[in-house]
Amino acid sequence: MTxxxxxxxxxxxxxxxxxxxxxxMRPEAQLTTDLGLDSLDFVDMVIVLQNAFHMxxxxxxxxxxxxxxxxxxxxxxxxxRELAAKSDQTTTDNRGPTT
Amino acid sequence: MNLTVYPLLALLTLLGIVLFPLGFLLxxxxxxxxxxxxxxxxxxxxxxxxxxxxxxxxxxxxxxxxKASLRQPCIMVxxxxxxxDTYCMAALPFHNAAFAVRSWPFKMIWYSxxxxxxxxxxxxxxxxxxVAEQASRELADGGCLVFFPxxxxxxxxxxxxxxxxxxxxxxxxxxxxxPLCVAGTDVLLPPGSFRLHPARVHLRALPAIDPRQFPxxxxxxxxxxxxxxxxxxxxxxxxxANV
Numbered sequence: 110m111t112x113x114x115x116x117x118x119x120x121x122x123x124x125x126x127x128x129x130x131x132x133x134m135r136p137e138a139q140l141t142t143d144l145g146l147d148s149l150d151f152v153d154m155v156i157v158l159q160n161a162f163h164m165x166x167x168x169x170x171x172x173x174x175x176x177x178x179x180x181x182x183x184x185x186x187x188x189x190r191e192l193a194a195k196s197d198q199t200t201t202d203n204r205g206p207t208t
Numbered sequence: 209m210n211l212t213v214y215p216l217l218a219l220l221t222l223l224g225i226v227l228f229p230l231g232f233l234l235x236x237x238x239x240x241x242x243x244x245x246x247x248x249x250x251x252x253x254x255x256x257x258x259x260x261x262x263x264x265x266x267x268x269x270x271x272x273x274x275k276a277s278l279r280q281p282c283i284m285v286x287x288x289x290x291x292x293d294t295y296c297m298a299a300l301p302f303h304n305a306a307f308a309v310r311s312w313p314f315k316m317i318w319y320s321x322x323x324x325x326x327x328x329x330x331x332x333x334x335x336x337x338x339v340a341e342q343a344s345r346e347l348a349d350g351g352c353l354v355f356f357p358x359x360x361x362x363x364x365x366x367x368x369x370x371x372x373x374x375x376x377x378x379x380x381x382x383x384x385x386x387p388l389c390v391a392g393t394d395v396l397l398p399p400g401s402f403r404l405h406p407a408r409v410h411l412r413a414l415p416a417i418d419p420r421q422f423p424x425x426x427x428x429x430x431x432x433x434x435x436x437x438x439x440x441x442x443x444x445x446x447x448x449a450n451v
């Protein structure tokens with residue numbers, strides 16, 4: 110998945126689940142003041158992102174620091190890169206030492 | 209209309225505040241009701257007084273609000289068009305309803321005591337887990353909760369996005385949810401204005417929705433979307449019929 114596809118997936122999932130208008134989906138949009146999300150929506154948002162990207166999101170510092178839609182984009186992009194790097198590492202490890 | 213309704217409403221409010229302590233003691237002696245139930249009863253009576261004051265200028269049409277069709281416990285979700293929407297809740301056939309409201313009425317001097325005595329839910333100033341616990345107790349006691357899931361009045365007549373609280377509570381407790389559609393209160397008192405206008409106010413309670421219809425993970429989001437669409441359709445139809 111490219112970065113652009115990831116951002117589009119996030120925006121679509123957020124729009125669908127939280128009934129947000131496409132025009133409001135700006136990276137600088139504050140989740141609470143601009144998009145009107147509340148504390149319950151934040152909990153749901155984690156599940157929505159987990160389902161959209163088939164990944165586990167734990168209660169980590171980075172998720173608690175999310176304030177804007179752009180922060181979500183960045184969080185998922187980082188997570189995606191992290192998982193890709195781990196997957197590459199596992200593949201290399203499984204191949205074993207080359208002779 | 210304005211010269212009649214506002215002075216009478218001010219008088220009703222003043223009389224209500226002054227006579228409430230006496231009425232409260234009297235009700236306490238004559239009934240075995242709790243303090244919250246007595247307060248809710250007086251708030252409901254105050255709403256009846258408001259309906260009587262505006263009745264020469266406002267035609268009320270009520271649908272589905274008969275005692276037999278509204279079973280308690282239930283969670284009601286109401287669309288929000290005007291300051292007077294809460295007053296319209298006097299049209300409910302029961303008085304033992306706890307309003308889930310934002311924090312500002314709890315801070316207003318003339319409302320605060322009543323808000324606390326009636327044990328209304330402060331959904332803005334309290335952690336959700338505390339609200340959910342208090343709400344679950346209300347429902348277990350057979351009461352009814354009233355939510356305005358848009359959070360704010362609609363400024364343009366379009367229904368705003370819904371917050372999840374009422375729907376999550378319905379899913380978690382298994383208590384039926386009743387959508388209550390309101391039309392015409394924005395004509396009576398438009399948002400951002402103090403000028404009253406004669407209006408036709410239409411309240412329509414839709415059939416109760418069993419939360420077990422939404423068993424999936426994040427079922428409350430699905431329920432929220434379904435109910436919002438259903439209410440938006442009904443409010444549009446009621447508004448068109450009112451014109």
